[in-house]
Amino acid sequence: MFAKDFLKGKVALVTGASRGIGRGIALALAESGADVAVHYARKSSMANEVVKEIETTGRRAVAVKANLAEHEKTESMLDEVEKVFGGCDIFIANAASGGFRPMMETNDKHWDWAMDVNARSILHCVQRLAPHMQRQRWGRVVTVSSLGAVRTVPNYGAVGLSKSVIESLTRYLAVELAPKGIIVNAVSPGLVETDALSFMDMDVKSALDFVRGRNPTRRLVTPRDVGQVAAFLCSDAAEMIVGQTIYVDGGFSLLTDYFPQLERMENAP
Numbered sequence: 001m002f003a004k005d006f007l008k009g010k011v012a013l014v015t016g017a018s019r020g021i022g023r024g025i026a027l028a029l030a031e032s033g034a035d036v037a038v039h040y041a042r043k044s045s046m047a048n049e050v051v052k053e054i055e056t057t058g059r060r061a062v063a064v065k066a067n068l069a070e071h072e073k074t075e076s077m078l079d080e081v082e083k084v085f086g087g088c089d090i091f092i093a094n095a096a097s098g099g100f101r102p103m104m105e106t107n108d109k110h111w112d113w114a115m116d117v118n119a120r121s122i123l124h125c126v127q128r129l130a131p132h133m134q135r136q137r138w139g140r141v142v143t144v145s146s147l148g149a150v151r152t153v154p155n156y157g158a159v160g161l162s163k164s165v166i167e168s169l170t171r172y173l174a175v176e177l178a179p180k181g182i183i184v185n186a187v188s189p190g191l192v193e194t195d196a197l198s199f200m201d202m203d204v205k206s207a208l209d210f211v212r213g214r215n216p217t218r219r220l221v222t223p224r225d226v227g228q229v230a231a232f233l234c235s236d237a238a239e240m241i242v243g244q245t246i247y248v249d250g251g252f253s254l255l256t257d258y259f260p261q262l263e264r265m266e267n268a269p
């Protein structure tokens with residue numbers, strides 16, 4: 001069904017590609033034939049490592065820097081991508097930031113930061129990148145959400161809200177852009193072992209063990225799992241998947257605590 005290099009000749013920009021899930025997506029797109037702009041915010045050495053890894057596959061890659069909270073820095077980053085590659089056919093909105101605290105302790109600054117970096121920057125980038133995609137009548141946008149968009153995760157309020165916005169934005173963009181040949185979808189990964197987890201107020205090892213043990217697939221999701229699904233969504237084979245949020249979580253989000261509760265109720269005196 002797929003040619004090995006089904007994205008050959010395409011250029012992808014992956015935000016937050018210096019590490020974690022973004023790195024996994026950047027590598028999967030390169031394996032599928034795309035040249036890649038590896039975006040980062042601060043960790044230039046890690047981004048340069050990803051560039052080197054991509055170059056060993058025979059693809060072109062460049063590291064591009066921007067704090068996505070800043071409109072002008074984002075513009076300069078997009079200018080650079082255009083200068084190096086002449087345009088961008090695939091945009092993967094993966095980067096995210098935001099502190100972990102209860103909703104009741106979330107102030108305007110926390111709210112604005114999470115919304116600006118995680119959600120508003122996506123609209124900004126798509127508005128800049130879409131005309132090139134439209135001229136070719138081919139473009140792909142994949143946003144990265146999380147379960148916190150539709151369920152509550154402790155201390156994840158500000159980021160969770162921004163993820164809800166991302167999923168809604170994905171649907172609106174999808175309907176507006178599909179007639180122009182630009183296909184927009186979201187992926188929602190389950191828990192993935194990345195640096196991001198160390199900022200959450202939890203025992204990371206126990207959380208990973210819990211999810212691994214409880215997941216119907218009995219393993220954790222990897223950056224590569226997410227990357228392969230993102231690459232598939234960029235393929236022509238996936239053209240009729242439009243505006244959807246695809247869960248890449250091994251089935252974890254399907255589980256419920258409801259039945260053990262029922263059991264406990266039945267056993268109650």
Ligand SMILES: NC(=O)c1ccc[n+]([C@@H]2O[C@H](COP(=O)([O-])OP(=O)(O)OC[C@H]3O[C@@H](n4cnc5c(N)ncnc54)[C@H](OP(=O)(O)O)[C@@H]3O)[C@@H](O)[C@H]2O)c1
Binds near residue numbers: 016039041193
């Ligand atoms: N890990 C999980 O369990 C999980 C689950 C579901 C969804 N997700 C989502 O998957 C995506 C990637 O998560 P991850 O766990 O791979 O994160 P991560 O390892 O913490 O990496 C975050 C990436 O975002 C970049 N970044 C941070 N602040 C930025 C800013 N202000 N402007 C621009 N870029 C910025 C970082 O750049 P530097 O390296 O330069 O700092 C880095 O490349 C996020 O959207 C996250 O919400 C993660």
